[in-house]
Amino acid sequence: MNLIPFFETAVAALNRNKSAELGDRTLYIGSSDVGSCARKVYLQKKQPITPSVSTMLKFSRGHVAEMLIENIFDAGGAEHLYDTQVEVRHPNYPLKAHVDFLFYTDLDGTPELHVIEVKSVSGIPDEPYPQWVDQLHYQLGLLRIQYPEGKLGGSILAIDLNAGKVHQFNGFEYNDAVFNYLYCRALYLLDCLEEKDEARPSVTQSCSFCSYRSDCPAMTVPKVELPPEIEALANKYAHLNGTKSRAEKEMKSIRQELVDFTGPVFKGRSNTVDLLVSSVAASMTIDGELLKSQYPDIYPEVLKERAGYTKLECKPVKTANA
Numbered sequence: 001m002n003l004i005p006f007f008e009t010a011v012a013a014l015n016r017n018k019s020a021e022l023g024d025r026t027l028y029i030g031s032s033d034v035g036s037c038a039r040k041v042y043l044q045k046k047q048p049i050t051p052s053v054s055t056m057l058k059f060s061r062g063h064v065a066e067m068l069i070e071n072i073f074d075a076g077g078a079e080h081l082y083d084t085q086v087e088v089r090h091p092n093y094p095l096k097a098h099v100d101f102l103f104y105t106d107l108d109g110t111p112e113l114h115v116i117e118v119k120s121v122s123g124i125p126d127e128p129y130p131q132w133v134d135q136l137h138y139q140l141g142l143l144r145i146q147y148p149e150g151k152l153g154g155s156i157l158a159i160d161l162n163a164g165k166v167h168q169f170n171g172f173e174y175n176d177a178v179f180n181y182l183y184c185r186a187l188y189l190l191d192c193l194e195e196k197d198e199a200r201p202s203v204t205q206s207c208s209f210c211s212y213r214s215d216c217p218a219m220t221v222p223k224v225e226l227p228p229e230i231e232a233l234a235n236k237y238a239h240l241n242g243t244k245s246r247a248e249k250e251m252k253s254i255r256q257e258l259v260d261f262t263g264p265v266f267k268g269r270s271n272t273v274d275l276l277v278s279s280v281a282a283s284m285t286i287d288g289e290l291l292k293s294q295y296p297d298i299y300p301e302v303l304k305e306r307a308g309y310t311k312l313e314c315k316p317v318k319t320a321n322a
């Protein structure tokens with residue numbers, strides 16, 4: 001039984017079914033659009049590209065995480081406290097959000113509205129990504145219009161299924177100024193869709209996964225003739241760098257398996273390898289952003305110069321249909 005060809009069509013069907021729950025996304029600005037690059041949002045809606053099976057499987061990872069969280073909530077007896085995939089709309093414009101989990105009370109029964117945005121990740125970041133935060137604030141803003149009174153908050157639940165880790169970035173509240181900014185941004189995106197404004201590119205870390213990167217003006221570099229030996233060296237550097245990134249990824253998952261086996265402290269020598277695991281105690285560090293915002297007079301006095309350096313990047317050129 002060869003499952004792979006079946007898999008390719010079945011994963012596409014699963015992806016279509018899941019997207020259908022969100023309605024026709026070309027007709028409105030959703031919460032995942034509002035913090036994204038305008039050019040990407042425009043092209044996704046006007047010239048959609050069927051994602052690769054690998055990308056669709058990554059999308060499915062998010063749905064799996066949501067189902068797991070739902071099962072956990074229900075197993076803990078919270079099934080009557082929330083709804084899933086709650087659609088919230090702006091009263092006048094096609095601006096919509098689909099809230100992963102909307103709790104109507106706190107776990108102790110105190111009335112409040114609490115939005116939970118679930119993110120499936122490989123490696124929980126120290127801080128939530130700005131795009132996640134924009135997404136949550138957009139949801140809170142649309143909910144505030146619908147529910148003008150009462151406590152309203154939100155959190156981002158990041159779950160790393162491979163590492164078995166979960167982290168709640170909590171304490172988000174509706175903020176007038178932030179929502180106003182996101183509302184204006186959503187109206188700008190609507191203008192772009194109606195060809196009244198230019199969908200300008202904005203470079204972020206998600207450019208690396210962007211399907212519209214090959215002809216993106218923000219990514220274009222001038223064409224040059226390189227001496228063959230320099231071109232060969234640059235290609236070798238790019239190749240080695242790719243090997244390094246793959247090795248780092250593999251090392252991360254092997255590391256997790258080894259530490260699962262040893263626990264936080266271990267010393268042992270087999271016939272071929274020393275296996276040493278030790279715990280490094282937690283330590284304090286200075287939060288530069290907090291220092292800057294709370295002690296703006298002191299901040300410049302504790303700055304010290306960091307030496308500049310030459311940054312080298314060599315990447316294989318991708319052709320449009322690669």
Ligand code: SF4
Nearest residue numbers: 037201202207210216
């Ligand atoms: S590559 Fe980056 S800047 Fe260009 S369209 Fe994609 S997300 Fe936007």
